[in-house]
Amino acid sequence: MYRKWIKRLLDIISALIILLLLMPILLLLMLLVAVFLGRPVFFKQTRPGYQAVPFQMIKFRTMTDAHNAEGELLPDAQRLTRFGKFLRATSLDELPELWNVLKGEMSLVGPRPLLMEYLPLYSKEQMRRHEVKPGITGWAQVNGRNAISWTEKFNHDIFYVSHYSFCLDIKILLLTCKKVFIREGITQAGSVTAEKFTGQGNNNTWAVMESHRA
Incomplete structure (x- = not known):
């Protein structure tokens, strides 16, 4: 059984190793972001975490x-620079989430x-995504990321x-390593990232195929 404390231990060890190995890159990115995009170099936003408890991502x-x-x-499309697009395409903008x-x-x-x-806007079933901690990457991200519909994303999350x-x-x-390398599913058609979730077209019928099982 994959106990939560084992998952937590692996998270801590892996995050520490990645941060130590990538520290030179992180410092360089901090400098480049300050030069090309301005300060502060970090973007912080309140997001719902485990059991929907807010935290600062x-x-x-x-x-x-x-x-x-x-x-x-x-508008976002006008404020997103070429360097910003590069950070998103390579997922380098996500690295601070290791903290x-x-x-x-x-x-x-x-x-x-x-x-x-x-x-x-979530249905009862969609709220189940908060039964575990949010991740830097997930099943939805390796199955289409921003290029798939909200219904598909929630299917993958559940x-x-x-x-x-x-x-x-x-x-x-x-x-995830493969997807980052080929830069697939970064944006959604007609948007610089993903379309806004409105809750429209949602229902409690979930058809997640068991063939998705690892």
Whole structure:
């Protein structure tokens, strides 16, 4: 049985090793973000974690703070620079989330933490994604990421909650390395990232194929 304390121990050990190995890259990225995108170099946002308890997720910023003449922020597409797109395409912007892993707010593998504003829109079944800690990567990310529909994402999230295991986590981590290398599923058609979740078209019928099992 894949006990939570084993998963937590693996998270801590893995996050520490990755941080130590990538420390030179992290320092370089901090400098480049400050030069090309400005300060602060980190983007912090409140997201729902385990049992939907809020926490501050940290990432490298990928957008500028450009405003229009009225003082309003420009649309995301205009504030996302070429360097920002590179950070997203390579998932380098996600590296600071290793700190969230060390703090116990996230896991290496789990459903991605979404926006707080989405919580009231979830069905009872969709809320099950909060039965485990959110992850830096997950089953939905290696099965389409932002290129698939919200219904498909939630299907994959619930599948993971129902079937997560050591072997499935390892499979997801290996597939994540492959997806990052080929830069697949980064954006959704018509959006610089993914379309906004509105709760429309959701139902409690879930058809997650058992063939997805690792």
